[in-house]
Amino acid sequence: MDEKKYAKLEKEVSPKTPLMRNVIFAFLTGGTICLIGQFVSMFYMTFFDFTERTASNPTVATMIFFAMLLTGFGQYKKIAQFGGAGSAVPITGFGNAVISAAIEHKSEGYVLGVGGNMFKLAGSVILFGVFSAFVVALIKTILVKFGVVSW
Amino acid sequence: MVARGLLTFKTTPSIAATGVTAGPLEKKSPFADKFDKVYDDERCGTKTNEHAHAKMMEDACMIALSKVDSVPGDADFLLIGDLVNQMTPSNFAATTVGIPYLGMFSACATSVSSLVMAALLTESGMSTCAIAGASSQHNAVERQFRYPVEYGSQKPATSQWTVTAAGVATVTPYKKGFPSIECATIGCATDLGMTDPLNMGAAMAPAAADTLTRHLTGHGKDVSDYDVIMTGDLGKTGFELYKTLAGNQGFDVSEKFRDAGEEFYGADTAFLSGASGAGCSAAIFFTEVIDKMMAGDYKRVLLIATGALLSPLSFQQGDTIPCIAHAIELTMK
Amino acid sequence: MVSIFITAFIVGGLICVVGQLLFDVAKLTPAHTLCILVVAGSVLDGLGLYEPFIDFAGAGATIPITSFGNALTHGAMAEAEKHGLIGVVTGMFEVTSSGISSAILFGFIASLIFKSKGKVK
Numbered sequence: 129m130d131e132k133k134y135a136k137l138e139k140e141v142s143p144k145t146p147l148m149r150n151v152i153f154a155f156l157t158g159g160t161i162c163l164i165g166q167f168v169s170m171f172y173m174t175f176f177d178f179t180e181r182t183a184s185n186p187t188v189a190t191m192i193f194f195a196m197l198l199t200g201f202g203q204y205k206k207i208a209q210f211g212g213a214g215s216a217v218p219i220t221g222f223g224n225a226v227i228s229a230a231i232e233h234k235s236e237g238y239v240l241g242v243g244g245n246m247f248k249l250a251g252s253v254i255l256f257g258v259f260s261a262f263v264v265a266l267i268k269t270i271l272v273k274f275g276v277v278s279w
Numbered sequence: 280m281v282a283r284g285l286l287t288f289k290t291t292p293s294i295a296a297t298g299v300t301a302g303p304l305e306k307k308s309p310f311a312d313k314f315d316k317v318y319d320d321e322r323c324g325t326k327t328n329e330h331a332h333a334k335m336m337e338d339a340c341m342i343a344l345s346k347v348d349s350v351p352g353d354a355d356f357l358l359i360g361d362l363v364n365q366m367t368p369s370n371f372a373a374t375t376v377g378i379p380y381l382g383m384f385s386a387c388a389t390s391v392s393s394l395v396m397a398a399l400l401t402e403s404g405m406s407t408c409a410i411a412g413a414s415s416q417h418n419a420v421e422r423q424f425r426y427p428v429e430y431g432s433q434k435p436a437t438s439q440w441t442v443t444a445a446g447v448a449t450v451t452p453y454k455k456g457f458p459s460i461e462c463a464t465i466g467c468a469t470d471l472g473m474t475d476p477l478n479m480g481a482a483m484a485p486a487a488a489d490t491l492t493r494h495l496t497g498h499g500k501d502v503s504d505y506d507v508i509m510t511g512d513l514g515k516t517g518f519e520l521y522k523t524l525a526g527n528q529g530f531d532v533s534e535k536f537r538d539a540g541e542e543f544y545g546a547d548t549a550f551l552s553g554a555s556g557a558g559c560s561a562a563i564f565f566t567e568v569i570d571k572m573m574a575g576d577y578k579r580v581l582l583i584a585t586g587a588l589l590s591p592l593s594f595q596q597g598d599t600i601p602c603i604a605h606a607i608e609l610t611m612k
Numbered sequence: 613m614v615s616i617f618i619t620a621f622i623v624g625g626l627i628c629v630v631g632q633l634l635f636d637v638a639k640l641t642p643a644h645t646l647c648i649l650v651v652a653g654s655v656l657d658g659l660g661l662y663e664p665f666i667d668f669a670g671a672g673a674t675i676p677i678t679s680f681g682n683a684l685t686h687g688a689m690a691e692a693e694k695h696g697l698i699g700v701v702t703g704m705f706e707v708t709s710s711g712i713s714s715a716i717l718f719g720f721i722a723s724l725i726f727k728s729k730g731k732v733k
Contacts, residue, residue, distance in 0.1 A: 131472035135472065138520060141519045142436075142478060142520075147636050154625075154632035155626065155629050158625045158627065159624050159628070160621070162621060162623070162625070162672045162676070164671075165620065166670050166671035169671050181666060187671065187674060188674070188675075191675060195718075199429050199431075200429075200726035202729045204429065205428075208433055209431070211628075212632050213632035213642075214628040214631075216433075216628075216631060218624065218675045219677060220675075221677065222646070223715050223719075224430060224431050227722045228426070228427040228430040228431075229719070230719035231722050232427030233427075233723075235328070246716065246719050246720075252647055256651055260651040260685070261654050262701070264654050264688075265658070265688035265689045265692050268658055268692070269689075269700060417730040418728060418730045427728065432642055443730070
């Protein structure tokens with residue numbers, strides 16, 4: 129049997145990805161996490177001196193704290209199996225990537241293990257975020273210089 | 280036809296005893312009460328997953344030796360392997376038990392490849408007692424091949440759960456009343472272009488079907504000669520594919536076909552496609568199959584352990600997944 | 613007041629649906645998916661669209677990883693406005709420090725407290 133024929137057979141036999149189910153669960157999980165984020169955000173705006181935009185900083189930190197607890201007690205991976213991208217896309221997913229790597233590599237010590245591996249999953253997000261921010265800001269700066277757009 | 284990769288053992292070495300240890304989650308397995316030792320702690324009282332991995336293997340070796348009233352000093356060879364970094368768990372276990380040691384690697388097919396090697400050494404007269412087997416530890420394997428254990432990623436229905444288990448067999452010259460090794464087939468590494476590391480069963484199925492075909496035609500056997508033909512860790516998806524491929528070859532795919540990976544955790548859907556890992560086939564072959572042979576339920580069995588020969592590096596570099604399957608035939612005379 | 617909660621839920625959920633489609637239809641790994649979403653957030657901010665989006669959806673826009681790209685770009689552009697080209701580099705982490713610093717901090721604390729467990733359910 130050649131590769132093409134086998135690929136076709138494999139597609140037929142392997143269980144299909146339940147796309148509708150995954151999309152709905154991702155929507156509900158992601159929506160719920162953002163809803164909790166909104167409550168946290170409201171909390172900071174009501175009880176501290178934050179505005180809608182500045183409240184995002186402490187909100188993000190708080191959400192990552194929640195992610196730490198859920199990851200440490202072994203619950204985040206269960207939420208992820210259920211919610212898919214719904215738990216990966218929110219900032220808690222970024223936190224989970226960092227925290228799970230930190231816990232896992234504890235056995236190699238805090239310097240080589242935790243320190244050296246903390247960003248092995250999340251590092252690419254930082255890299256592309258930074259590089260993209262650089263390019264976008266550079267283009268905008270140049271365009272402003274030439275008077276095409278304004279800040 | 281030149282018998283490439285086919286082995287026949289005239290002296291029919293025997294499997295005089297087996298030792299199987301498993302982790303706490305494996306208590307969910309319908310075969311759990313057959314395991315010799317089940318730990319309550321996934322780190323087996325040690326500090327790291329890797330030490331636990333080595334400890335399970337040591338304990339399995341000691342159990343397999345004690346069943347033939349032996350100590351490590353009586354054994355001639357230790358032939359074991361696993362999947363973690365240069366097989367350090369097996370290496371460390373070998374250091375502790377102190378038996379002359381050859382590390383064996385055929386990924387998850389190591390249970391059979393080491394058994395074949397033990398049979399060859401016994402057949403040659405150089406070994407009177409050889410310990411052969413394989414092990415895997417979920418956390419240690421998972422963090423090496425996939426993600427940190429606590430990382431949240433959605434696994435598809437085709438993905439398999441690496442078992443925490445170690446299984447070894449004590450291979451001796453022919454002994455009446457014990458399963459004996461009659462012949463074997465060394466597999467060819469096959470690659471049909473599968474790339475998904477979360478669907479290993481599909482990658483391994485062609486290797487299993489190829490080895491099955493080569494064993495049956497090469498040794499002049501038929502499916503009807505066996506009481507059971509059991510594969511290692513194809514899982515639900517891989518097992519279906521393998522049966523389809525075997526059916527296409529004209530074999531009568533019947534109830535005789537079983538897969539250790541598919542059956543390991545019973546019908547529990549949380550394990551998705553089933554079990555995998557070097558310890559999966561070792562644990563089931565050396566309990567369920569050997570026990571049924573000793574009880575007289577099975578007279579002749581064919582065991583085909585399957586392994587995916589990938590590394591995290593080869594996968595990230597975009598390579599396809601080559602796979603291997605080795606077959607060994609046991610009889611109860 | 614209540615409407616911002618509903619909007620946050622729906623918008624946040626929809627961004628996750630985009631992520632799920634990238635997983636299941638485009639067959640991307642989680643890492644690839646998150647990188648694409650971060651870049652998308654960055655580009656949207658470059659076009660001046662992300663801040664109004666936050667005003668509209670609240671946490672629905674700030675919690676998904678897209679806001680990380682937005683924050684990086686926003687910091688870079690704010691500094692560039694003040695100091696020219698140099699600011700593009702120096703301002704990068706001005707706004708977004710909380711996400712990274714809290715992830716590092718809590719990651720380290722977690723490694724002090726927790727051990728991983730291979731439980732299935």
